[in-house]
Amino acid sequence: MGNILVVAEIQKGELREASYELLTQAHAVAGAGDAGRKVRSLVIGSGVADAAAEFAGKGGGDTYLADAEGLAAYNVNGWEAAILAAAEAAEADLILLSNTPSGWDVAPRIAAALDAAFVSDCFKIEADGDGLALYRRVFNGKLDAKLSVSGAGPVVATMQPGACAAYEGTSQGATHPVEVKLDGAKAVFVEVKAAESKGVDLTKADIIVSGGRGVGDPEKFTEVIQPLADALGAAMGASRPVVDAGWLPHEYQVGSSGQVVQPKLYIACGISGAIQHLVGMKTSNFIVAINKDPDAPIFEVADIGIVADLFEVVPALTKAVQEAKGG
Amino acid sequence: MKVLVCLKQVPHSDARLDIRDDGAWIKDDGVKFEINSYDTYALEQALRVKDAGEAEVVVVSIGPDRVTQALRTALGMGADRAVHVNDPEAEGSDPLGVAKILAAVAAEESPDLILTGFMSEDGNFAAVPPMVARLQGIPSATAVVQCEISDSSVRVERELEGGAMEVVDLEMPCLIALQTGANQVRYASLKGIMQAKKKPVDAKTVADLGLAGQVGASAVKVVIEKIYRPDKGEGAEMLEGSTGEVVSQLVGKIKELGLL
Numbered sequence: 001m002g003n004i005l006v007v008a009e010i011q012k013g014e015l016r017e018a019s020y021e022l023l024t025q026a027h028a029v030a031g032a033g034d035a036g037r038k039v040r041s042l043v044i045g046s047g048v049a050d051a052a053a054e055f056a057g058k059g060g061g062d063t064y065l066a067d068a069e070g071l072a073a074y075n076v077n078g079w080e081a082a083i084l085a086a087a088e089a090a091e092a093d094l095i096l097l098s099n100t101p102s103g104w105d106v107a108p109r110i111a112a113a114l115d116a117a118f119v120s121d122c123f124k125i126e127a128d129g130d131g132l133a134l135y136r137r138v139f140n141g142k143l144d145a146k147l148s149v150s151g152a153g154p155v156v157a158t159m160q161p162g163a164c165a166a167y168e169g170t171s172q173g174a175t176h177p178v179e180v181k182l183d184g185a186k187a188v189f190v191e192v193k194a195a196e197s198k199g200v201d202l203t204k205a206d207i208i209v210s211g212g213r214g215v216g217d218p219e220k221f222t223e224v225i226q227p228l229a230d231a232l233g234a235a236m237g238a239s240r241p242v243v244d245a246g247w248l249p250h251e252y253q254v255g256s257s258g259q260v261v262q263p264k265l266y267i268a269c270g271i272s273g274a275i276q277h278l279v280g281m282k283t284s285n286f287i288v289a290i291n292k293d294p295d296a297p298i299f300e301v302a303d304i305g306i307v308a309d310l311f312e313v314v315p316a317l318t319k320a321v322q323e324a325k326g327g
Numbered sequence: 328m329k330v331l332v333c334l335k336q337v338p339h340s341d342a343r344l345d346i347r348d349d350g351a352w353i354k355d356d357g358v359k360f361e362i363n364s365y366d367t368y369a370l371e372q373a374l375r376v377k378d379a380g381e382a383e384v385v386v387v388s389i390g391p392d393r394v395t396q397a398l399r400t401a402l403g404m405g406a407d408r409a410v411h412v413n414d415p416e417a418e419g420s421d422p423l424g425v426a427k428i429l430a431a432v433a434a435e436e437s438p439d440l441i442l443t444g445f446m447s448e449d450g451n452f453a454a455v456p457p458m459v460a461r462l463q464g465i466p467s468a469t470a471v472v473q474c475e476i477s478d479s480s481v482r483v484e485r486e487l488e489g490g491a492m493e494v495v496d497l498e499m500p501c502l503i504a505l506q507t508g509a510n511q512v513r514y515a516s517l518k519g520i521m522q523a524k525k526k527p528v529d530a531k532t533v534a535d536l537g538l539a540g541q542v543g544a545s546a547v548k549v550v551i552e553k554i555y556r557p558d559k560g561e562g563a564e565m566l567e568g569s570t571g572e573v574v575s576q577l578v579g580k581i582k583e584l585g586l587l
Contacts, residue, residue: 074493076457076466101487105469108454111423112461117548118422120452138451138554139344139353146552153548186498187466190482195490207586213340232586244508250490257486265586286584288577289563295344295556304580305563306573316574324578324587 002093002154004030006041007083008055008063009102015043015051018098022159023059023167025125026096032127039171040064040090042178044082046072049175056173064089065175070182073192074102077185080109085178087114092154094132096125099158107158116154119147121275123163136160140274141297162279200235200251207234207265210254210281211242214270214291214310218247224314225269231321237261239271255280269310273298290314328382330373331438332406333429333459335363336390336397337449350553362397365444368505371512373442374405376476383407387432389417389425395528402523403515410436414532419544422450426458431536433463440481441502445470456504467502468495472509 004026008019023039030037041060043052046069056063066082079102087095087110095110097103099121111118124135134147134157149155202208209229211221221236229236237259238252254261256279266284271277273289273296281287282301289302290310299305306313338344339359347354362370373384386401387410388394398409410432417428433441441460446453453469460467472492473484485493486506497503515523533539540546566573581587 076468076495080461101470101485101493104453105457105467105485108422108426108457109461109467111454112426112458115423118452118454118458119549120454133552136451137557139338139449140451141557142344143346143353143554144557145554148550148552149548150550151548185466186501187468188496190494190496192487193484193492193494232581240507246511256488257490260489265581265584286580287563288580297557299563299565300557302563304577305565306577307565308570308573312570313573316570317577320574320578321581321587324582 002091003038003040004094004096005087005090005092006039006060007095007097007103008041008043008060009098009100010043010045010048010051015055016098016100017166018100018159018161019055020059020166021161021164022096022098024164025159027059027167027169029094029125029127029132038062040092041173042066042083042086044071044079052175056175057170059167059169059171061171061173062090063173063175064178066178066180068180068182071180073189074105075185075189076106076109076187078180078182079106080113081182082178082180083110084113085180089176089178095154095156097156097158099160103158107156111156114154114156116156117149117151118156119149120158121160122157123160125157125159137275140272141278142272142295160275202235202237202252202254202259202261205235205261205263207232207267208237208254208261208263209234209267209269210237210239210271211269212239212271213241214272215242221247224311228267228314228318228321231318231325234265239277240274268298268302269314271298272296273301328376328380328440329436329438330376330382330384330440330442331433331436332366332370332373332384332386332401333441333443333456334366334370334386334388334397334401335444335447336360336388336394337363337447340364340448346554350555351551352554360393360396362400363444363447365446365448365505365507367512368507368509369442369444370401370404370406371510372474372503372505374513375510376440377405385410385436385438387412387429389428391418398528399523400515402526403520404513405519406526408526409528410531411528412531412533412536416533416539416543419547420542421547421549422452422454423458423548424542424546426455426462427538427542428533428536429455429459430462431538432531433459435536439499440476441500443502443504445504445506456502460502463500463502465500465502466497467504468497469504470506471503472506474503
């Protein structure tokens with residue numbers, strides 16, 4: 001059996017927390033088997049030798065270093081070449097990446113290149129005899145799936161950031177440069193545009209009342225959601241489908257591609273709770289979810305759940321809040 | 328310019344998800360299907376290329392007879408023709424198997440641009456598009472919310488975390504996987520639907536594509552052992568009763584939190 005290659009990521013000059021989470025997963029799988037699997041790592045970037053040395057000492061083990069000016073920013077061709085070179089040098093048959101914008105962009109290409117089994121966005125991977133059991137969400141978080149890989153070929157998997165704790169152990173490891181051929185790239189990085197400044201800053205609100213697809217149409221936001229927000233002195237938020245449909249501008253979006261919020265009270269109305277939304281609000285101090293679907297994943301992160309028609313509960317709640325404040 | 332759009336038909340987003348007896352997927356009898364929402368943005372993008380000048384838009388989908396409906400819808404919206412890989416041998420493919428089929432269709436069609444959705448609403452793998460690109464030896468970009476298409480290249484904006492965007496230039500031919508919200512998707516017009524009836528739908532088998540024995544359930548590298556309702560963990564305290572009772576409990580809780 002081969003080794004495990006962990007592909008680390010650097011963001012704003014620092015190794016990402018998610019990369020240390022990969023190490024937790026890698027060591028758990030390596031330790032569970034008796035095949036003498038070793039954890040190896042790869043750090044990609046420009047001027048990142050120190051980061052590679054740091055990773056090698058903090059659980060990464062022997063760490064490959066793809067260090068070139070052309071790798072300063074993520075580039076699909078450069079990353080693909082670096083990962084394939086390191087996987088070969090490491091004799092890896094399990095390659096782990098984070099399910100981040102870089103990870104999800106390149107990982108399936110690695111699997112195609114190696115004719116490997118591929119499983120994305122896992123929240124847990126376990127050694128299962130000679131094989132692996134991989135757990136992930138399907139149907140936008142409504143169901144979980146347990147998968148296994150068949151055959152002896154290589155496996156490429158991405159892990160959901162935040163799904164496990166960061167590795168805190170140490171390791172003995174050296175860094176080994178890998179050569180990456182960068183000329184002839186057919187995808188060229190141009191720039192990163194910073195997030196546009198928000199007209200609506202939800203991160204400072206004590207209370208957020210958010211609406212999802214279940215609200216039904218843009219007018220209902222004005223008629224049903226906004227009055228509750230006004231009554232509570234809360235900000236109004238929304239889930240992605242609402243913004244995609246053009247009901248509200250992007251600045252209202254709570255989630256991994258919108259604003260990440262942590263209010264004292266978050267009231268989710270008609271939001272089913274796709275992972276990308278949960279990531280943006282699950283650390284709120286207190287969460288109330290109102291949804292007519294009892295299986296909606298939002299109830300997993302909520303403190304209080306109400307299975308009901310939001311058009312009955314929300315106006316009644318608005319009235320009760322107004323009365324409580326008035327009297 | 329030739330644009331190939333890959334479409335997947337998935338259970339309707341409001342469909343009830345009942346787990347099959349073998350536990351390995353949902354029951355799909357009686358389930359209403361629709362075009363994967365992500366893919367509708369890819370189709371819209373392709374139709375905009377056509378609106379802007381000379382372009383042929385070909386749609387491809389894999390699946391049983393029900394998939395004809397998705398292809399007819401796409402033709403009604405303005406696509407020129409369709410390829411339907413309708414073969415029991417394709418059923419049960421894992422993402423790499425699906426990618427091999429689509430790459431074989433792409434090899435036959437030689438498009439300048441392949442447009443897909445970023446992921447499917449059922450499997451949520453987000454795996455097939457970059458795999459197709461790699462199998463075809465072309466560049467790809469995922470989670471794309473904007474593209475500017477010129478004669479030989481495409482400038483895309485990819486969504487990063489927290490609302491930042493990554494701008495990338497891709498040399499054609501290339502594959503672009505669109506994020507939801509990338510554009511406003513049109514509806515099929517009545518005229519379009521009438522015209523669609525005359526547009527060609529080319530049926531293909533796995534053997535036609537030279538992939539006999541290489542895809543489908545027998546060739547999977549990844550097996551779905553079971554799907555199940557997530558462990559709710561501690562989950563929420565569920566409030567029950569009349570609307571009045573529920574609301575008064577909720578108001579009590581908001582007071583406890585010191586927010587009322």
